[in-house]
Amino acid sequence: MARTIGLMAALFTLALAAQAQDKSVVEEIEKYRAALGDGNPAELWEARGEDIWKQARGPKKASFEKCDIGLGPGVVKGAYTVLPKYFADSDKVEDLESRLVTCMVTLQGLTPEQAKKDVFGGPGKKSDLEALVAYVTGSSRGIKMNVAATHPKEVEAYEIGKRIFYHRGGPHDFACSTCHGDDNLRIRLQDLPNLSKLADAQRAYTTWPAYRVSQGEVRSFQWRLYDCFRQQRFPELEYTSPASIALTMFLAKNANGGVYNAPSIKR
């Protein structure tokens, strides 16, 4: 409750700031963001995700503790910082969410449809995947991004992901790079990271997933891409699709060396 009042106060301050000059608006937004950082509800998702990780689930009654998400079966700490990567057992480049689905199918015996039933949470609908993502990513806090991208399939994913990043299309001629290919751009009052530059790419990638205050949900990286493409006026990006993983490979490798620090909290 105290947190809600704090948020309301911050929002009110923001509204007041709109009457002030532009520079002070930006300063007030910074204050609002700092206020948000004080206590992050994503902790609830992380705790639920850890429970799910350890539960015996599915027809095969298996937990995720034998699931290899990048650093060997059951290793959670640091695993997110090496993803996406090539996995020999599936013969595919996979990101975290793809890998969780793979383990639900191969280890726990779910069908892909069952595994991907609720990929994003919403009002009255909890997503186990979002909770698992929060738990796994939260276990990489403080560790530097270290995506190898050396296996031929990883190199291919990176190269294709780069073309997807610059692919202009749709009725608005938008590409990812339209908003994220230059320095110091803003859409309305929202700062846009230049994802083709190291410092911005690191700052952006290492702060996803995030608890979105405006949505009351922890949003995963797959969700981030899905909703970017919606606003780009593209068709609907399918969860854990090859293009989503290739683009993630491009963005994750560009963030190498950045210290991972998520789930974060964003407006």
Place this chain on the structure above:
Amino acid sequence: MKKIIGTVVVLGLIAAGCASTYVSEEQREAQALAMMKASFKVNGQATLDRLDQDDMQKMCSRYHGDNKMPKDVGDKLEKDQQALIKYPADGKYLGDWKSGERIAQSGVGKQFSDNPANPNGANCYACHQLSKAELAYGTIGPSLYNFAKVRGYTPQMQKYAYGKVYNSQAFSACSSMPRFGHSGILTEAQIKDVVALLMDPESPVNK
């Protein structure tokens, strides 16, 4: 003889090896498009053909950053896009600036989450400063505050503004700005309203 055949086989393998490691830019673009086609699904008005590219989209995707577009390619692109502009048959470019302001504020339209029965917006403020009163503007495009006050309230400038909103690529190859008329985002009447927002002496843009 055997030696020759052996050499030929080895050379053939080397050639095959090179062919499989070197991938041209065109091949990468084709791979990206094929992968996207397999990774997106239709949702309402957002159909898969939106992933296909016309010449402008293709060329402007290829050239970016240090890989600058050759001048002749850019010149041809602008000329081709110029030819696609349809100016109003009645020769009038100015509509209602108040309606133009609403269109400039609205960000809806063409997303799969939008109802296609509702009118589209242009969301000008997402990228441009326009009126002094609206502080929540973006910086992807230049400030348009005092647009006509600075440039003059001339018929030529009205026509230029109409053409620019209709098809930005005709004036600046690979501009980030959507081709609002060309791509059917705004109707002719809506573009006139937006032009009025820029050009009408009574518009807050020129105050």
